[in-house]
Amino acid sequence: MDDTLLRNHRLRQRVQKLVASQQAEHLSVEEARGIAGKIQRKGSQAIQALFDLLFDDENPNNPRLAVMLLSEMNDPKVFERIHELLRRPQLPEKVRVALLAIEAIHENPPASVPTLTRPPAMSLDSLVQFTENFWEAMEMEEIAMMWRENFVAEPPEDRLAVLDMLMKSAHPKMLGIVRLELTLGDLKILQFLAQRLTEFTSPMAAALLESLLAHPDLMVRTSADASLQRWRERAKANPRDDRDSAAEPRFYRAFMAADEWSGHYSLVYAVKCPPNDLIKFIVVLLDRWDRGIIDCWGCVRYSHAEFEDLLAAMAKDFADLHQERITKRTALTLLLKAMDLNRRRKHPVPLEFSVWCHLFENEDIVLDPKVPDFGVDCGVCHKPVRTGPRTAPPWVFADLVICNRCSKRPLRCPLCGGSATLPECFLTREESNHRMDLRCPHCFETFQMPR
Numbered sequence: 076m077d078d079t080l081l082r083n084h085r086l087r088q089r090v091q092k093l094v095a096s097q098q099a100e101h102l103s104v105e106e107a108r109g110i111a112g113k114i115q116r117k118g119s120q121a122i123q124a125l126f127d128l129l130f131d132d133e134n135p136n137n138p139r140l141a142v143m144l145l146s147e148m149n150d151p152k153v154f155e156r157i158h159e160l161l162r163r164p165q166l167p168e169k170v171r172v173a174l175l176a177i178e179a180i181h182e183n184p185p186a187s188v189p190t191l192t193r194p195p196a197m198s199l200d201s202l203v204q205f206t207e208n209f210w211e212a213m214e215m216e217e218i219a220m221m222w223r224e225n226f227v228a229e230p231p232e233d234r235l236a237v238l239d240m241l242m243k244s245a246h247p248k249m250l251g252i253v254r255l256e257l258t259l260g261d262l263k264i265l266q267f268l269a270q271r272l273t274e275f276t277s278p279m280a281a282a283l284l285e286s287l288l289a290h291p292d293l294m295v296r297t298s299a300d301a302s303l304q305r306w307r308e309r310a311k312a313n314p315r316d317d318r319d320s321a322a323e324p325r326f327y328r329a330f331m332a333a334d335e336w337s338g339h340y341s342l343v344y345a346v347k348c349p350p351n352d353l354i355k356f357i358v359v360l361l362d363r364w365d366r367g368i369i370d371c372w373g374c375v376r377y378s379h380a381e382f383e384d385l386l387a388a389m390a391k392d393f394a395d396l397h398q399e400r401i402t403k404r405t406a407l408t409l410l411l412k413a414m415d416l417n418r419r420r421k422h423p424v425p426l427e428f429s430v431w432c433h434l435f436e437n438e439d440i441v442l443d444p445k446v447p448d449f450g451v452d453c454g455v456c457h458k459p460v461r462t463g464p465r466t467a468p469p470w471v472f473a474d475l476v477i478c479n480r481c482s483k484r485p486l487r488c489p490l491c492g493g494s495a496t497l498p499e500c501f502l503t504r505e506e507s508n509h510r511m512d513l514r515c516p517h518c519f520e521t522f523q524m525p526r
């Protein structure tokens with residue numbers, strides 16, 4: 076053995092030792108990132124050692140850890156190695172799937188690496204194995220986001236074929252994918268899920284079936300109904316373990332930054348998840364005037380320190396807007412009012428939201444009266460205020476909201492005949508009858524708001 080080989084051998088042993096002391100399911104993102112960085116700095120041989128762990132058949136913790144750590148490395152060497160391995164004809168199926176998973180987790184692989192053409196259909200065995208081994212170390216939401224990134228754009232019949240394989244495991248972590256598909260609402264897929272959901276023991280499956288009971292399609296409705304009956308009979312025969320309910324996420328904290336003028340709220344809603352008490356949270360952007368929930372993203376497995384860092388970074392981003400901690404009640408009221416507005420004004424909720432709304436959907440809520448109304452009408456023309464990327468925000472004065480059409484229209488002063496737009500006039504509040512009056516900028520006389 077020459078010297079280089081010996082050195083490489085030692086380096087790889089060191090990496091394996093470092094990894095052997097870690098448990099995949101207890102690692103926070105921060106810790107995983109730390110270890111990944113450490114290994115990355117040791118060079119390509121060390122990264123190579125991680126890839127070797129993917130082949131470990133004896134200790135399932137090793138391939139899981141390797142997937143987690145390699146997913147944290149945005150290093151061209153990682154992608155080169157993935158593609159090199161994927162070209163091997165004798166590659167074990169579960170390694171191949173793991174490599175594809177690592178690639179999928181990286182949203183933006185370095186541009187220098189040619190994109191891989193989609194692999195031929197994965198075999199049933201490998202997918203079931205995939206769900207049971209590798210996905211064990213991933214959270215439901217992460218799996219759903221992978222589905223969002225990689226499958227949602229595919230035609231429904233192709234998705235149905237993969238869903239058929241995935242749902243065989245009836246693993247509760249697959250339910251995030253189900254949530255996405257229920258929102259997308261392809262009829263064939265809904266009919267399939269209405270039948271298949273009965274095999275999941277998780278109460279979330281029953282809740283999802285319930286949501287299908289009012290579906291306009293008769294077949295979806297009747298399948299969901301039959302599945303729900305079966306689900307309930309089985310649940311009665313095998314009452315739930317108390318540990319199950321202890322495993323549900325608990326509210327941790329919520330924060331809000333509001334831009335009163337644009338009507339935008341940024342809301343952070345965080346829960347703690349047993350058994351490790353790691354933090355899962357969703358960040359939602361709300362438009363109070365018209366569009367309700369306009370954007371959202373979420374994260375899992377954050378440690379306390381990481382979560383604090385993120386909040387600090389967000390507070391800095393908001394600069395002049397004050398980010399404050401709010402109660403669970405206020406946060407839920409904001410979310411509910413926004414969701415209601417999406418429904419009323421027929422603005423679709425972002426698809427991602429369906430993956431995350433389970434963090435709070437089982438909470439009982441009494442609306443917080445301090446949260447203002449969502450979806451206002453213009454104070455002049457009384458039509459719903461509309462907002463959008465190409466629409467200027469309305470003009471706001473205290474609790475008066477004026478759509479941008481009315482606020483741009485010139486008004487004629489009944490006293491001096493001068494012309495001015497609403498924002499150019501001075502507003503005065505007539506306290507006795509809660510009326511808003513305008514003061515003409517030319518003659519300074521007061522006149523009534525046009526109706």
Ligand SMILES: [Zn+2]
Pocket residue numbers: 453454455456457458477478479480481482
């Ligand atoms: Zn108006």
Ligand SMILES: [Zn+2]
Pocket residue numbers: 488489490491492493515516517518519520
């Ligand atoms: Zn005037």
